[in-house]
Amino acid sequence: MKIFLASTTKNQIIGSVIIFLGKHGIFPVYEGVDHKFKQFNPISLIFDKIIEWGCENKYHYFDFGRTLHDSGVYHFKKQWGGVEVNMPYYYIGKKIPQEDPREKYKNLSSLWRKIVPIYISKKVGHFLKGAIGH
Numbered sequence: 001m002k003i004f005l006a007s008t009t010k011n012q013i014i015g016s017v018i019i020f021l022g023k024h025g026i027f028p029v030y031e032g033v034d035h036k037f038k039q040f041n042p043i044s045l046i047f048d049k050i051i052e053w054g055c056e057n058k059y060h061y062f063d064f065g066r067t068l069h070d071s072g073v074y075h076f077k078k079q080w081g082g083v084e085v086n087m088p089y090y091y092i093g094k095k096i097p098q099e100d101p102r103e104k105y106k107n108l109s110s111l112w113r114k115i116v117p118i119y120i121s122k123k124v125g126h127f128l129k130g131a132i133g134h
Contacts, residue, residue: 004050006042015042019050024060026050047080 006015014037018030028050031043051062064077066087078084 004046006046014040015046017043017046017050021059026054026059026062028065
């Protein structure tokens with residue numbers, strides 16, 4: 001495990017990413033951003049530094065993990081130029097869902113973007129997203 005941090009010139013921590021290290025791969029498992037500094041996109045800077053560190057230390061891949069296709073997170077990850085790998089779900093002892101459980105939020109996200117002014121979305125969006133768990 002390793003923790004990467006982004007800080008201001010006054011050493012105020014504004015973002016962090018925790019990674020697990022496998023034999024050949026890097027697996028980010030948690031990221032956090034101080035919302036006052038979100039507009040500076042510290043996670044992109046941290047990911048860039050993690051990938052650079054991984055190359056210097058002979059890691060073969062950076063695993064962005066599972067993402068709902070065509071979501072905002074999907075497009076964020078896609079910009080890094082990685083290879084998309086199909087990762088099916090496996091179920092034991094349960095009825096198999098007919099669709100990804102996260103799909104139910106896709107329409108809500110589209111509606112939110114259409115009817116909520118951007119300044120309100122920036123103020124309350126991250127609280128709602130955390131409460132919904134999407």
